[in-house]
Amino acid sequence: MDANDGNQDSSEHRLQSAASFKAFMLKNSTKSNLNLYDHLTQVLIKVMNERPHNVVDVIEDISHDIKRGLLRDIQIAMQDSPQTTTAELLAEQQRALFSRSEEADQEEELGEAALPNVSEIGFYMEQAGVGLGREEIQRIFFALKQLVESQMLPRCRLWGKILGTESSYIVAEAEYREGEEEEQNSDEAAEEEERVPSTQENENEIDPLPQSVYKPPPVVQKEPIGTGANKCVYYVCKEPGLPWVKLPPVTPAQITVARQIRKFFTGRLDTPVVSYPPFPGNEANYLRAQIARISAGTQVSPQGYYQAGEEEGDEDNEAPRDSYEVNPEFEGFPVAEMAESLSTWVHHVQHILQQGRCTWVNLAVKPEEDNEEAEADEKEEEPDEPEPEVGPPLLTPVSQDAEMFNTPSWSSKLSSHLTSQHAVAVLRSNLWPGAYVYACGKKFENIYVGWGLKYAGEGYSPALPPLPQKEYPSGPEITEALDPSVKEEQLREDLEEEKAAQEEMDESDEDEEEDDE
Structure with missing residues (x-):
């Protein structure tokens, strides 16, 4: 083999190696979808255009800036069309103020x-x-x-x-x-009419449910x-x-x-x-x-x-000044x-x-509609007047x-x-x-x-719920009793018969005394 054949083989080997290395650099990354060949090309182009001082010291920063710019462009391309922000909506509403x-x-x-x-x-x-x-x-x-x-x-x-x-x-x-009070009162009256419950259902019930004896405070x-x-x-x-x-x-x-x-x-x-x-x-x-x-x-x-x-300046007026x-x-x-x-x-x-x-x-004073009943109750019971x-x-x-x-x-x-x-x-x-x-x-x-909260000291303890109330009051009408035995029932019947006979004898004696008189 002569020297020319050896040089030709080595050149072909270098071309194959270069093509293989170029293909390696063109391989995209699985993370950023970028390749080294395009990245180095852009880095060299930027160095040639800007010619920074001490380029060897800033080459890493240039590479980082180019990569970050490419990723930013990709993210912007993937975003949806811009929408109106909350600040823009508020500014549009505030435009009427000016x-x-x-x-x-x-x-x-x-x-x-x-x-x-x-x-x-x-x-x-x-x-x-x-x-x-x-x-x-x-x-x-x-x-x-x-x-x-x-x-x-x-x-x-x-x-x-x-x-x-x-x-x-x-x-x-x-x-x-002026006039706002009348509007407010009319609205409240309408709300109260809507809140009045219907009593027809309770009247039609054959066996009404027991009513609670609890009386809420006034x-x-x-x-x-x-x-x-x-x-x-x-x-x-x-x-x-x-x-x-x-x-x-x-x-x-x-x-x-x-x-x-x-x-x-x-x-x-x-x-x-x-x-x-x-x-x-x-x-x-x-x-x-x-x-x-x-x-x-x-x-x-x-x-x-x-x-x-002027109205509150009178000394005879006991009402507090408002x-x-x-x-x-x-x-x-x-x-x-x-x-x-x-x-x-x-x-x-x-x-x-x-x-x-x-x-x-x-709160002890009843409404004006019950004045007559209140006067009758006051005669029977005179409760202590609460201190104002x-x-x-x-x-x-x-x-x-x-x-x-x-x-x-x-x-x-x-x-x-x-x-x-x-x-x-x-x-x-x-x-x-x-x-x-x-x-x-x-x-x-x-x-x-x-924040609309009052100072409560070093710590705040919420109120505890009250003790549960008794469901029913204890009494002979409600308390369940044991069934009597046969002997107890017979004894009770005998006692009732003796009591009835004794009452008849007493009545007959009284009648005889009246006849003698």
Whole structure:
């Protein structure tokens, strides 16, 4: 074999080896579906185009970037067509807040009288170290303006924000409109008619079931709309721009049970409240009860800003004061004094009694329909008159609030000691974490931002269920007796015969004595 044949064989072997190696590099990976040949080609092309400094030190990063870019392109190609996100839907709904109608001038005049400057309130709250952020406050201001214009509310303000596990509630407090009480009463009357059970089935029964002797405690009637715990109406929404929902009036039973349970809000008003004791209503009713409790315990104002109304100013009137009016002669307190002394702050919302009402009602008094029967019963039995429950009067200083769990009810401070001439006085509730109020001159405002739960000390222990009641009362009519034996039955018959014979003899003797006389 000559040298030419050997060179030809070696060249063919190298070509075969190169083709085999190229086929090896073109083999796709089972993980990324990429091959080494295309990857090295792209790496070299990028090096030739960019010519980075110290290419040998950055070759690994270049390889990683190219591989990550290819995988990103594959993932984008596999994704579905883009859909509208939740943020985009919310922004579309909030677009109406920034629109201006043709009758905006007239509505603006109405809104100025009914709605305070929420932006200014947000600024002062920010100085106090609490708030919702400037952007959210501005959106809430437009949402409140939209609420006032749509519902024709005489006055409305931002009550606060209650947090939830799924979504939160923005709460607006407003005064009742004229005629709203009549609409509410008509709706409640219709609901009561639907709840009346039919008694025809029980009358047609031949053998009726035994009736329970249990008598439930008397139901405490709720306070009329516009008074007590139902003095104001509340609207809630999840986000500014979403529809406002009006909360129903609160009942004493709902407030009483809300004091015994602790439940986080979910953000859905129709969610049932599963608790012990059972709560009479859904989350909307529970939210309204908590709002009433928080308002009664944390709504405060500088002393002297409000004064008693003319009707409540009479000394002969024993009824508790339930209304107030702005004092036009109020001059305000120095900010430093309000930050140091709790006596300069007073409650301007009525205290809720243990009955669940702001005004005590005598449950022993029967309705007017049973007056005649009540008078007859009073002559026979005169029960002890219950002692009326009286709470602290309106405009009571917060310094008189009782401590709980060795914790003072309030904490006061100055917003800034560095610029005290521009600072505001801040009051924070320790019993309802999240309740704040600021005061600066003649300006003040209350706000609540929290979970809607009261401070319960180091730990919370739920109430234990009561002992089970006896199913039936013990007595000879119900107690099962043993069957008598034959001898006992015979003895009983003999005794009954002797007793009957003795009675006949006595009757005959009496007749003979009467004849002799």
